[in-house]
Amino acid sequence: MSTSALTASQSEVFLPYMRDVGRCERSLQELNLMWRIIEASAKMNCPQEARAILPTMAATRSSFAQLEKELVHSLVQQKISHVLTEIGTTAQYVIDIVVRNLFERTADVGFLATDRELCSFVAGLHEERGRIHHRLCEYRNKYTVYDEIILLDTEGHVLAQIDPSSPLEHSTDPLLRQTLASDQYVETFRASDLRPHKRQALIYSRRMHHPDTGAVVGVLCLCFNFEEEMAGIFESHGDPAHRTNLLLLDDSHRVIASADPEWMPVGVRVPVNLDQSPRLFMHAGREYLVRTFSSAGYQGYPGPTGWLGQAMIPLDVAFSSQSRDLVSGLDPDLLAGLLSHADRFCPPLHDIVVAARHIQRIVWNGQVMTAGQHGDMQKLKTVLEQISETGNRSNELFEHSIHDLYQTVLGSSLLDAEFTAHLLVDLLDRNLYERSDDCRWWALxxxxxxxxxxxxxxxxxxxxxxxxxxxxxxxxxxxxxxxxxxxxxxxxxxxxxxxxxxxxxxxxxxxxxxxxxxxxxxxxxxxxxxxxxxxxxxxxxxxxxxxxxxxxxxxxxxxxxxDSTPELHNMLLSGLGGREHMQALFVNRQGRVLASTSTAHPVGSVLALPGSQTALANGSSQARVCTHLEEYAIEACSVSKGYREFKTQDGYRDDVIAVVYRHFGPVRGARTAQRSQDFYIEHDTATDSGLEFATFFCDGSLMALPAECVQEAVSFSEVRTTSMGVRSGQIGILGLRESQSPQGKASYIWVFDLGQLLHGQRAERTPNSQVMILRHGGQALGLLVDELHAVTPFEASALEPSPLALQSQSMLTRQVIKANQGKLLIQAVDVDRLFQWLIDGIEPPRFSLADALAAQAPQEEALALVA
Known part of the structure; x- marks a missing residue:
């Protein structure tokens, strides 16, 4: 359900009901205010000392304010979309299942009205009422969806019926005349004297003919057990938390079936949302989110005229459910890889991630720019400390907010896929139930x-x-x-x-x-x-x-x-409802494919499913994020549980699993993103001593460079890739502005891939890839890394020689930084050797501390050597 049309003012209407988004908004506003205070303080107290960083601070504040609005708006949009998807799937299910069920009734009444024994009785060729009653009961025993079957003559006199609780002698219902005048079935839903104890009855009638002369002799009425059927649908697929009410509506938008009749009784008129908009609807003094669906019909049968499936959830409880944490438990590589395709499955999320990454780079550059400028500049020092602290808080809040947004988007997709799989197996069981009825009845x-x-x-x-x-x-x-x-x-x-x-x-x-x-x-x-x-x-x-x-x-x-090939395939297509981004299959417990919309999994092939899914209990569903066909995907499974007595009480067992896939994009290479909170560096802000290092990620490892040699970082998208380079790791050129160039004029520098320098393999280019501009000895170059981390001072005592550096005097990482009391080791890149190699063209060895630790000793032994 798209909510792209939701305006900022509409978002504000929903915001008070989203407590978690409200907390996020307040935190963002507090940080925005902090950036303003820091900027104002620098301008007032140390304008000369801070003139170099004021433009960066202004850019940070401006970008932060814009991101604050976009992030909150996107969180609101996605939460609304999540709720609308949830209730919309069930509303669509209600009307689709009803129409498919009633389609079978149109065939039943046509067949039974031609039954020779019944026609002979109605024509008066014999008067064996007991035998006819037994035959009607036998039919009812097979087709348990009916609660009454009635035979009438042309004057409305009741000749036979099976419901002893509602004895009838005569009917004046106009449907009799309508049926006698038609050569087709007649569908009637309203109050009827044929079912005097019901407020409304769903009756399928058809005229009967003399078996010899063909003259019209009477009418057959099949009375569908509407209330029981709808109660079963609502119980099986309603909201277990009772926040949402499922409804079936007639063409005047009045309730004809309600999952909670005490909340919304039969007969009441309700608002409908036929254009699927995300606006609010008022009913009985309460605001609701509403989804309404009509049926596209089934095999030419449109369903009763004007019937609609609808779900309504009150605004005050719509966002109160405790959702599962779907993100924290995912494999980091899987999580990062899927997030890298956010532009495909959630463009707003992608835009937020890009904006947050831009701000993080601005803050990181500000910290690099001011590194080593402490000295006696006490006023500037205080500002710099506040920039560092606020920058870290901003990064942490961004990660938390993006996590929440990601969680909401994934939750909506997982829920949609799981409901779809559940719908598919239910469609299958209901369809095959009719087949079991048919063969038994025709055998009679x-x-x-x-x-x-x-x-x-x-x-x-x-x-x-x-x-x-x-x-x-x-x-x-x-x-x-x-x-x-x-x-x-x-x-x-x-x-x-x-x-x-x-x-x-x-x-x-x-x-x-x-x-x-x-x-x-x-x-x-x-x-x-x-x-x-x-x-x-x-x-x-x-x-x-x-x-x-x-x-x-x-x-x-x-x-x-x-006719399994088209029928099962059509069930899958119908359940997918035109969603081309989804694929669906029916498989058995062994994974053997019974039907498929995927060319990669033809009928008869075997789908490899994890044991947790093939062992799911009947009626259970499960959805997960995985890789499938070399793409990131959501995989949802649901196991059949039967329908009415079919597969539940009749001794027949044939478990079928519906599997639904939604793909998002090709699998990326190795780790594509890091979680900064997993590599948090403890730092005492009260101390003013220490060597400042710019930390970053490369090939899954946390590394560092002296902050004084780092000028700034830019997005990899600014690099012009080229094949002209002759040196190892040389991947392109980067244009420098006058303020960036050592010569004070626009120029170009070569960009090198640090991962290739270390290991001989090019790093994968991702949206997180950054290029650090380094300056050393009057020279400048660009260094491609996976992601930026922080700028942090370390005491000189925290630096120690790498225990394996002597094995190769030309290693790039000859020292390690022992952070967090030695619990976190950071590889320090030797700047002198880096520039020597790249300037003199010396081929660097394919060796690093991570390689050595893996090859020579367990991690705990290496840590002991360092200590």
Missing amino acids: SPELRQALAEGPPDAAERMRSVLDTIHALYTVYTSLFVYDAEGRILAATSEAGQAFVGQSLDARDLAAVLALNSPQHYHVSPFENTPWYGGQPSYVYHAAIRHPDDEDRVVGGIGIVF
């Missing part, structure tokens, strides 16, 4: 039972006629076939099915069908390559056909071949 067909039991000469033709009628109404199958007790196929539908006639059923499936205990049981072949589906994998649903006079005697069976 009197025509099929009689033809198999008696075997008249035209038995095959009669059975095919019945199967053709069924198949015309149920298009999700490629073929339907009937076989005898020996497994020999006698009749089949479709051109492909005709080739089955005369063939025999697999012994495994036949044995399973013959062993079915009752008409309530069924058998499903495993999802594997089958000749009944052209040698491709699919499910084939089977039910036993029993002798018309002996329920215990199985005379054959019916097989219905699910």
Whole structure:
């Protein structure tokens, strides 16, 4: 859900309800004020001494003020987007599931209204009411979504029904006349005398014809158990914290089903958000965030006219949930790599990171610029100390705020993927539930039972006629076939099915069908390559056909071949809802792919999932950040749990896992960013002694250079890369302004890759890459490093020779700085040797302290040598 249209004034409306963002804003304002005070103090107390740093301070203050606004605004936007995504996914789910479910009802009523036995009864050809009642109950036992089935004549007299709690004799409902006048089904949702104890009833009706003359003789009504079905949807997918209410609305925007009817009762009119805007809506004196969705329809069925799925969450509780910390537990390389693609999955986050990096560089440059200027300049010294302290606080706050923003963005993406996976397995279970119903009901067909039991000469033709009628109404199958007790196929539908006639059923499936205990049981072949589906994998649903006079005697069976390739693929596409950045799959517990929208994972291949996901409990979901197909991705899994009695009480088990991927960009190389707080250097600000060093990261290690030889740092984007260099590590040139150049005029310097000088391998260029401009002995050069860190003074006693420096007198890092009481070792670059090598063209060795420690001794032994 995009919130890019949210204005600054709109953000202020939401801000009081986001306590964490409010705290961040106050901290940013305090730091902004501190930068103003420091700048004003320098101007008033030591204008001459501070004239060199005043422009940097002004730039810092201006950039900080702009970043403060952008960061707070982005935090507000992303939190709103997170909530809207969460409630929007469930609202879309409500209407999509309802429409898919009701589509099946339109087929059911069309089939049952042509049932010859029922039509004969309604036509008055026999009066065996008990047998008809039993047949209707058998149907209800298979299709448990109905709570009433009614047969009426053309005058509205009730001939049969199955709900004993609501006895009927006659109906005057106008739907009867409408149905008698139509050759299609009629869908009715309102109060009806056919369901007198209900406020509203969802009824599917169709006229019935005389089995011999074709005259219209009555009406069949299938009454959908609407309240029970909606309660199940709300219970399964509603908000467990009860902050959000899920609703189903009619075309006048009145509630027809509510997850919490005491909060929003049926019949009340509510505001809707059809344009998906992030604005607030008032209802009953309370402000809400609202998401509203209509249905795109399913296989040509649009659903009841004007029905909408909606979710509403009050503003005062919308942002109060305790979200999981999704960032701190991630592998640092994975976290940094994913963040490097922020421009793709969250442009505002990328802009904030770039702005924060710019300010951090300004502060770092200010600290470098003033290094070594203490002396007797007491007034300036105080200002410099405040710059250093405030700069460190600013960096820490930036990292914390960006962490929160990152957390919100990731949380929204993870939640969206997890809900999508959950929706997909639910769609699958609900669809396949209908298949289990179909095969069992069709196995009860009197025509099929009689033809198999008696075997008249035209038995095959009669059975095919019945199967053709069924198949015309149920298009999700490629073929339907009937076989005898020996497994020999006698009749089949479709051109492909005709080739089955005369063939025999697999012994495994036949044995399973013959062993079915009752008409309530069924058998499903495993999802594997089958000749009944052209040698491709699919499910084939089977039910036993029993002798018309002996329920215990199985005379054959019916097989219905699910058209799995398009049907499963369409389920995946429907669940993704047009989100092209996502891919989805159905797999089994072993990772075998049943259906896929990804060309990298075709049907039949095996998807490697971690054991924690293949072992998830039924109905459980999980989402994580990972790498997939050499890209950073979110991976969400959800395991099927069944629907109603399907896979829960009927003895059938076939766990399917829906897997959803969202990719963000190619995997980066080694560590692409460092967390400065993980390398915090303790420093006593009360002391004015010590040697100042500029610290930075290179190839995952914290390193240092004397601050006096560092002029400033610039973004790597300012370097002009070139292949003209002849020296090792020479990667490009950097243009210097007059103020930067040792000669006092515009010039160019060579830029070298420190990582390549140390190890012989070029460092990966990332958005964090910085170039430090070094000056030494009248010469200048640029040095590419991974990231800037800090400018800190160290006592001379903290510097000690590297314990391994004697092994190579030409090492670049001959000393280490023992920081934090020796707990943190910082490699100090030898500036003299660095310039000697680069000026004289001496090839540096591929060796460093990190290499030596790894190759020669465990870390604790090396630390002991240093000590």
